[in-house]
Amino acid sequence: MIIRPIAHRDLPALQQIAVESGPGFTSLIDDHDFLVNKIQHSIDSFARDVATPGQESYLFVLEDEATGDFMGTTGIEASVGLSSPLYHYHLSRVVHHSRELNLFSSVEVLNMCNHYTGCTEICTLYLRPKFRRAYAGKLLSKVRFLFMALHPQRFADTVIAEMRGVSNDADESPFWDWLREHFVNLDFATVTQLSGAGNKGFIAELMPKYPLYTNLLSHDARAVIGEVHQxxxxxxxxxxxxxFRHKGYVDLFDGGPTVEAERDQILSVASSVSCRIQAIAHDTAVLNRGPVSGRGDVLAIANTRTTGFRATVTDQAVYLPEHNVLQVPAELAKTLELDEGASARFIRLAAANTASQPVSHDQQGLALPPQKEFRYAL
Structure with a gap:
């Protein structure tokens, strides 16, 4: 499997993902023109010469090389809230105290805000259920951090992720159900589609502008504040x-948490390794697994390009730290469009000791131990 920038030929599969993911997945909506524009914006962003983050949007595709199947997506918004407000509720606590009556109460409140304006957002991560396999979801998540490590000037110092909140199989949100009853008589699917398409005027016009005391919400609505979809x-x-840590900011519609981290302190950014590539024939002895440190580790590897960005996962690479050289099979170097001596970057996804686990293989015969994977996150 290979990660690459999205292209216009991916439109039918992207539209299918917009249908599969459901209404709560606000970064993809089932609208032909919206998706065409999203793809073009991504293509333009990858091609742009960037010194500081602006309104660039990078959308990546996970592809099965053997079949050409579109397995999933993942994306990065370089700087959110600049052209369209990014609203959140902030969950905090206020204290009411009467000294005369000797009464004291502490209550939770939700205040609408635009706290994360200008931050980078990781988003649009969706792994199609029929393509769940070892390391697919992990690669979709971590490739964004590899790209940030390669091109830090394209991204803000603070990185956020809006996590999908609780909704049921009928795409109904307990949190939104309460807001709908009292303020905005639109169903959950409609408001998420409007918001995803950038039509956020109704938020300023209809949503409550004053603090919401959470003890006034229904029990079901309160219970899902800061909780994520299963x-x-x-x-x-x-x-x-x-x-990443949750600091009290939640989604306006489903109450899901937004988590944040400093870009350069993200583990995969900080621990990623810049190296040179040495392409080795597959049957060369140095690529045989053995007791040497680093051999057999599962690595996510990427070239250093933008428009020609490629990344994949393998356990057949060997890192030689004394030479800062990553030895990879010649076929893999070709897949990543890496010439001999080219620069690359990698992160370790798992250690080499997998003897006690069942082993699956990808289309190149690379052994990949199974692990729990995920379908989506915003």
């Missing part, structure tokens, strides 16, 4: 391992 839990856990 399919998003593995993605949230992965981001938490990268150093």
């Amino acid at each position: 399919h998003t839990k593995p993605a949230l856990a992965m981001l938490e391992k990268e150093g």
